[in-house]
Amino acid sequence: MKAVIIGAGMGGLSAAIALRQIGVDVEVYEQVTENKPVGAAISVWSNGVKCLNHLGLEHETAELGGIVDSMSYVDGLTGDTMCRFSMQPLIDEVGQRPYPVARAELQLMLMQAYGIDDIHFGKKMVRVVDGDDVATVEFADGTTDSADLVIGADGARSLTRDYVLGHPVQRRYAGYVNFNGLVDIDDEIGPATEWTTYVADGKRVSVMPIAGGRFYFFFDVPMPEGMPYERGTAREVLSESFTGWAPGVARLIEKLDPSTTNRVEILDLDPFHTWVRGRVAVLGDAAHNTTPDIGQGGCSAMEDAVALQFAFNDHPDDVQTALAAYERSRTERAGDLVLRARKRCDVTHAKDPEVTAAWYDELRSEDGTRILRGIVSNIVGGPLTS
Template identity: 60%
Template structure:
């Protein structure tokens, strides 16, 4: 069977590896001119890491990932410790340590394992035709390719999604919703003045969040949330000026982070949007995965993990079902749509609670953190993992 995948991100390349391992011919197309991953790093919780283990990448991912043993929340204004606790229960209950990891390094690993010769860049998808026997993909440069099925891993602004949901023929398009905040992220050297080298440290106040996670190579991945309207003007030349303004007077650890940021080296600014859950993931021999199917906010750290779950489900479905492409894709949709949509809504709820869109709810959360022994946060993290298809129904150990 030949498979075309549109999109060379984490979802597309991991799905490509999964299907290659079953003996299928897979080719990936992406409109980017060169491999420049969006975002500095990502959090791979146990469910995402397990998929990478299943793909044969466990040792490499462990080597690239940061060692994150603890989690801490601090008052953003004073630097006072609100709560600090071990993340060991997550590892013990789920059977796998989580790893924050630099996105470019994970992306490079996945592309290399898939095979860079089978990844074609600067290819913008402009047409899909499914005659019931083969799918034809048409690109802006006039080229075409055909395959037995096409997977759209082409991101939040997915062309494939418009095809699958009928948006190209006049049906209402699946639209994104602004979450209410802008995220700044990047990489800086580990500095104990900011947070412990083996901890996920987060400063919170006024609905804002300033956090660091350890990734490989003695670096922190920082991600900073500023609630604000969408569409505000920003020029790359502005650098970190918006952060200096938003966090003026905050705790010394936050000032140390802002001081450490080198915009010319690593600083991304991203407005955070998501998509209402929908279940029209499949149309004939064409299916969606990753952000094209379940674009989410990063508030529970499950975006990349959910895309990896898609790849796992696709691999299992095509390894075990034999009634044809359309049947297998529909089974994949049934495995994934409800679970992925639930994570989107959980992340949206979390964003609402933590960014002071409901000031009373956010104040209550801050008060809860001050009384937290870790069990409540651990319960939430594990709750996001326990329904993963990678657990194969085995659940979690107590």
């Protein structure tokens, strides 16, 4: 059996590795000419780590991951700690430590695991069509490839999704812009083994450790969609947006490198439950584009890959049955995570200021129980965490 996978991101490569593990012949096509991940880092929660472990990457993932022993919320204006608690109860309950990981390093790890030389770079898909015996993809350079199945892991602007649904869909602006990057760990910003989050006025500033003595940082700034921005001006923009904030936030703005700080308008997509059309299926952001507010976007893509493997392991000689099983196993779970992230987004970014103010009050009396319960509920329910 042969599979063509469109997209060499986290979801596409995880799926490629997973299918190869069960003997499927895989070809991966990627439209970019080199590895240039969007975003500085990613939170790989325990469900995602378990997927990577399942793909044979347990040691490599642990080497890339930062150690988060505790979590805290800090009043963004006063600098007072609202709550601080250990992550150990979560680790004990789900049986796996989560890891924040540099996105470029995670991407390179997956490429090396699959085989960088086996990836077809510079291949932009322009058309996909299903057939009785094979599905065929066409590329901008005029070449084609056919396979028993095609997996579209082609991201938030997925052409495969348009084909599967029979029409394009419109993504929804979530109401805020995320600035993110990497800086050296600095105790003036936050403890070296803690996920520290500053909150106030519907804004959020967060740092978490990754390997190599670095913090992954991000700033969430509510603003209208489409505001003009000149790359390299992040320090000026953030200094204005966070005037009067706590010393740790000011220190982070001082330390960041404006030339490498990313600015991303955050969008998501209403959940949908048609992921398959004949021999063609979607996976990852193409299937469940989400906001990053619960850190499950990449993890959900990795769950897709494992679920796809399980479906073909159970139905090795029947593509349609296997893809139908994959779809049944994933759409409800993935859609639920999209809506959970959207709900958390609205509270964090003060869509209703009274609700957000009440959340701030809750944080000041939090011992970690409620927050960890919510995180665990996001982690469980996938193919390896049921």
